[in-house]
Amino acid sequence: MSQAPHIRPATAADAAGIARVHVASWRSTYPGILPDRFLVNLSPESYTRRWRALLGGGVRGRRTFVAVDPTDGVVGFASCGPQRTSIPGYDGEFYAIYLHDQAHGQGWGRRLMGTMAAELVGENRRSAVVWVLRDNPSRWFYERLGGQRLAEQPINFAGARLSEVAYGWMDLLPLARQAADPRVR
Numbered sequence: 172m173s174q175a176p177h178i179r180p181a182t183a184a185d186a187a188g189i190a191r192v193h194v195a196s197w198r199s200t201y202p203g204i205l206p207d208r209f210l211v212n213l214s215p216e217s218y219t220r221r222w223r224a225l226l227g228g229g230v231r232g233r234r235t236f237v238a239v240d241p242t243d244g245v246v247g248f249a250s251c252g253p254q255r256t257s258i259p260g261y262d263g264e265f266y267a268i269y270l271h272d273q274a275h276g277q278g279w280g281r282r283l284m285g286t287m288a289a290e291l292v293g294e295n296r297r298s299a300v301v302w303v304l305r306d307n308p309s310r311w312f313y314e315r316l317g318g319q320r321l322a323e324q325p326i327n328f329a330g331a332r333l334s335e336v337a338y339g340w341m342d343l344l345p346l347a348r349q350a351a352d353p354r355v356r
């Protein structure tokens with residue numbers, strides 16, 4: 172393992188580390204938004220299996236990155252790829268970005284978004300959207316990084332009727348430049 176905090180493409184060997192962050196971050200992000208029963212029943216073992224399958228090539232075009240701390244291991248992850256919805260004029264999508272609580276506010280989020288933007292640009296995608304639950308306060312992060320509010324739609328998830336909001340970046344290059352933001356640590 173490198174001695175400095177860094178971001179790198181995820182491999183199947185990261186599945187357990189990603190699942191640990193996934194479950195912890197969902198449990199701290201979504202109380203009051205997603206049903207308690209759903210959050211209580213999240214299982215690191217089950218998400219490890221899911222992530223192992225995803226990282227083993229389960230979904231074409233999906234790219235996943237991990238934020239790695241030399242002491243704590245995987246402290247965050249992010250995934251991107253082709254747009255899965257149908258917002259006209261945008262060809263990429265940020266599918267997920269989750270950090271362990273202890274890793275918030277250190278610049279990891281900005282660098283992970285930059286890394287995904289650079290990856291999409293490298294695949295000749297110029298633009299991207301992200302969908303975020305309207306009640307998730309982390310959505311202001313996307314506005315801070317220049318995302319433009321594009322759309323809102325209802326969504327049923329885990330038995331709850333929710334609303335999700337799309338933000339878009341028509342030009343990914345300014346975001347891609349933030350992949351190397353020196354403010355991490």
Ligand SMILES: CC(C)(COP(=O)(O)OP(=O)(O)OC[C@H]1O[C@@H](n2cnc3c(N)ncnc32)[C@H](O)[C@@H]1OP(=O)(O)O)[C@@H](O)C(=O)NCCC(=O)NCCS
Pocket residue numbers: 196200267268269270271274275276277278279280281282302303304307308309310311312315316
């Ligand atoms: C959203 C998240 C990825 C942000 O990562 P982070 O590492 O804490 O953010 P950074 O330190 O890189 O911050 C980048 C900028 O965004 C701002 N920012 C971060 N979170 C914010 C928030 N919730 N509201 C407003 N601004 C925010 C920071 O102040 C910073 O701005 P500045 O550089 O101009 O001061 C992280 O908080 C997280 O994992 N949240 C829980 C999971 C989640 O909701 N993910 C999104 C699901 S769609």
